[in-house]
Amino acid sequence: MNICVCVKQVEETYARTGRDPEQHFIDPKDRIVRINPFDEAAMALAVSAAKAMSDARVIVLTLGPILAEEELYRILAMGGEELYHLDPGPVPGGVAALDSWSKAQLLSRAMRSLEADLILCGSASIDRQNGLVPAYLAHQLNLPFVSSIVDLTFPDGTGRARTTKSAGKGRREIIDCQVPAVLSVDLNSAAPPTPSFAARQQARRQGMTRMLVDAALLKPKTRLVQTRPARPRPIAAAAPDSSLPAFDRVRQLLAGSKIQKTGRLVTGSPESQVEEILNLLAELEFFKF
Numbered sequence: 001m002n003i004c005v006c007v008k009q010v011e012e013t014y015a016r017t018g019r020d021p022e023q024h025f026i027d028p029k030d031r032i033v034r035i036n037p038f039d040e041a042a043m044a045l046a047v048s049a050a051k052a053m054s055d056a057r058v059i060v061l062t063l064g065p066i067l068a069e070e071e072l073y074r075i076l077a078m079g080g081e082e083l084y085h086l087d088p089g090p091v092p093g094g095v096a097a098l099d100s101w102s103k104a105q106l107l108s109r110a111m112r113s114l115e116a117d118l119i120l121c122g123s124a125s126i127d128r129q130n131g132l133v134p135a136y137l138a139h140q141l142n143l144p145f146v147s148s149i150v151d152l153t154f155p156d157g158t159g160r161a162r163t164t165k166s167a168g169k170g171r172r173e174i175i176d177c178q179v180p181a182v183l184s185v186d187l188n189s190a191a192p193p194t195p196s197f198a199a200r201q202q203a204r205r206q207g208m209t210r211m212l213v214d215a216a217l218l219k220p221k222t223r224l225v226q227t228r229p230a231r232p233r234p235i236a237a238a239a240p241d242s243s244l245p246a247f248d249r250v251r252q253l254l255a256g257s258k259i260q261k262t263g264r265l266v267t268g269s270p271e272s273q274v275e276e277i278l279n280l281l282a283e284l285e286f287f288k289f
Contacts, residue, residue, distance in 0.1 A: 001056045001179075003046045004116035006107060006137075007039040007075055009067045010127045033068040035075055038122025042185035044192040046120050047079035049152045057081045061110055063103060064088070064095035066208075077195035077203040085208050086110050088215035099220040104136035106213050111141060113211070116180070118161065123148045123184040131184070132222075138182035145182045146175050150189040 011033050018027035043060070050056035058080045062072060066085060076083045088095060088106055095103075111119060119141075124131040131147075138145035150172070151164035165173040166186050177183070195203075240249035264280065266273045 001050075001053060001117045002059060002115055003050055003056055003118045003120065004059045004061055004111060004114055005039065005043045005046045005075075005080070006119065006121045006133075007043065007060060007062050007072070008036040008122070008125050009033060009062060009064065009071070010036050010125055011067070012126065033071070035068060035071045036122050036125045036127075038124055038126070038185065038187060040075065040122075040192040041187050041189045042120040042122050042183075043075050043078055043080070044190045045149075045152050045185050046118075047193070048190055049154065050079065053154060059084065059114060059116070061086060061107070061114070063106060069208075072208070073200060073203040074195060076206065077199040078193050080203075081206075083203070083206065083208045084110065084114070085210045086213060087210055088213050091215050098215065098218070099222045099224075100130060100132035101136050101221040102215065102218040104133050104140055105218060106215060107133070107137050108140040109213055110211055111137070118179055119143075119182045121182070121184050123186050134182055134184040141180075141182065143180050143182050144177050145184075146177050147184045148186040149175075149183050150186050152183065 011031055013026055013031050015030045016026055017030055043058075046058050050058050059082045060072070060076050060080045061084045063086045066072070072083060086106060088098075091098060098106075119134075119137065121134040121137070123134070134147065135145055146163050146165060148166045149163040150166050153162045154160075155162055159179060161177045161179050161181060161183070163175050163177055163183060165175055166188055167173045240252040242249070244252070264276075266276050268276075
């Protein structure tokens with residue numbers, strides 16, 4: 001059985017150490033390139049399932065330019081046997097400009113070429129968070145699809161995959177699925193193993209196979225119309241004391257709490273400010289002189 005895992009290289013901002021407000025205080029060193037953590041979980045699940053079978057092999061496939069080569073070899077060292085790079089050639093705006101339908105078309109061509117029996121993808125990516133590619137891929141390959149699984153087994157002699165699906169609020173659903181199939185994996189599955197240094201070196205010696213596909217004739221079926229900022233979360237306000245007059249109850253509602261908020265403005269020289277802060281901490285009994 002050929003188990004193919006699709007992994008995506010993503011750019012993540014882990015800190016804001018810059019000083020330029022026009023750049024949102026992001027320094028170039030604050031961005032790192034890594035493998036999508038949902039895809040890492042898919043790889044861990046694929047390796048775990050392959051170990052329980054005698055004829056299974058795990059294949060890793062990535063789409064687009066190589067941004068995190070070391071990370072790709074780390075993923076391969078988890079237990080994969082082959083690493084493929086799907087190169088769509090020159091695309092206007094780059095691979096990131098392709099919609100999810102076009103990406104699924106490219107991946108489906110590679111899956112047919114690799115004769116994949118089981119396809120595992122992350123349920124979403126941390127950069128786009130739309131989770132459309134696995135469903136589109138299953139549609140184009142005309143295969144059954146189960147989303148957000150956290151466990152995968154193969155009962156003996158059935159020729160089917162038994163998946164455990166996260167149904168929200170801690171609930172789990174056990175779903176039997178005919179193979180070949182496409183599965184998307186949630187983060188609540190098994191933790192990815194840490195490959196040894198020797199396994200990484202062996203993965204580097206295996207190398208990466210390049211697969212060329214033509215994306216020039218792809219016609220997008222979806223497009224990003226608008227991106228809206230997150231809605232602010234409302235602040236829970238305590239109910240005012242009903243025994244107070246209406247004016248005082250309105251003041252409590254505007255203050256957001258029954259407790260009056262007080263503050264003290266610290267001015268003067270740095271030495272005097274430090275001394276005043278220490279005196280305030282002593283008043284609050286954080287410590288005693």
